[in-house]
Amino acid sequence: MADFTSDFWGAYIALLTVLSIIGCGVLLWTQATAKVKISTDANGEPGPVETTGHLWDEDLGELNNPLPRWWMWLFVLTIIFGGIYLYLYPGLGTYAGKLGWQSSGQYQKELKIADAEYGPLFEKYLHQDLKAVAADPQAHLIGERLFLTYCAQCHGSDAHGNKGFPNLTDKDWLYGGAPDVIKTTIMYGRNGQMPPMGAVVGTDDEVRNVAHYVLSLSGSTHDPIKAAFGKSKFTACIGCHSAGGIGNQALGAPALNDKIWLYGGSLDTIMETINKGRKNTMPPFKDFLGEAKVQVLAAYVWSLSNEAEIKAAQK
Numbered sequence: 001m002a003d004f005t006s007d008f009w010g011a012y013i014a015l016l017t018v019l020s021i022i023g024c025g026v027l028l029w030t031q032a033t034a035k036v037k038i039s040t041d042a043n044g045e046p047g048p049v050e051t052t053g054h055l056w057d058e059d060l061g062e063l064n065n066p067l068p069r070w071w072m073w074l075f076v077l078t079i080i081f082g083g084i085y086l087y088l089y090p091g092l093g094t095y096a097g098k099l100g101w102q103s104s105g106q107y108q109k110e111l112k113i114a115d116a117e118y119g120p121l122f123e124k125y126l127h128q129d130l131k132a133v134a135a136d137p138q139a140h141l142i143g144e145r146l147f148l149t150y151c152a153q154c155h156g157s158d159a160h161g162n163k164g165f166p167n168l169t170d171k172d173w174l175y176g177g178a179p180d181v182i183k184t185t186i187m188y189g190r191n192g193q194m195p196p197m198g199a200v201v202g203t204d205d206e207v208r209n210v211a212h213y214v215l216s217l218s219g220s221t222h223d224p225i226k227a228a229f230g231k232s233k234f235t236a237c238i239g240c241h242s243a244g245g246i247g248n249q250a251l252g253a254p255a256l257n258d259k260i261w262l263y264g265g266s267l268d269t270i271m272e273t274i275n276k277g278r279k280n281t282m283p284p285f286k287d288f289l290g291e292a293k294v295q296v297l298a299a300y301v302w303s304l305s306n307e308a309e310i311k312a313a314q315k
Helices: 007-033 069-088 103-126 130-135 137-150 179-188 204-217 224-233 235-241 267-276 291-304 307-314
Strands: 038-040 046-049 051-056 060-063 190-194 278-282
Touching: 007 069, 103 291, 130 137, 130 179, 130 291, 130 307, 137 291, 179 291, 204 224, 204 267, 224 235, 291 307
Parallel strands: none
Antiparallel strands: 038 046, 051 060, 190 278
């Protein structure tokens, strides 16, 4: 409840909740006390129950019968339960509830229980070589679960990545694919930025020429004449991507001489990248997961692109 930015929203939600419960009670009362019209014949005997006037499929009518008692009492019990629940637990704006229960406190409690049970296991892996952890079947399963929980949202459940999020199953690494480097990436995150270079390169035609030169580096379809003109302008890119576009892992600058593209390898996409730049951020997980869990997770990520080496270690 401390997440409210002002007292107004807490009071607004509390009022809305109380009015909704009262509205349900009033609706129940009016329906329970309303009299059902029953027609009588010439002798004063009760006739058939009238319909509400609603008809479907020409002759399917809704009879105007009173609410079933079991349904009415179930509704009453629900309202009573709701009142008791909102008195004991937080649910009315900033009111913390009589029991003082909080979801964050429950989470921390469960986290302590889990740490007490699984902490020694993670500590064991923390003091092992990362490649040895990767070859451990149990650690592999744990790492996979950690990956699916914390990494799959960006890199995909199969770790093949998405637009702007690297594929982790190949050996094309922005910052390096050694186990310790992967662990560092997970521990402290990465902040990759390519500044807009359109104004530095020149006119739109010159940007297009550079894009054709970039395509030529990977052997992709390109215009050789425009690529030749773009080569001289590519000097503006060498500082990060190096001569020949081989990339620079120290800066996280991707290689341009292969056909692996983070945002796509079409001419228009490359021109967009040159003109507008790119910005990528991977959050740090050290404080959130702790080093012991990161150790297992890093070993699993490394294993995704080194299956042959792991199988050899397991023999």
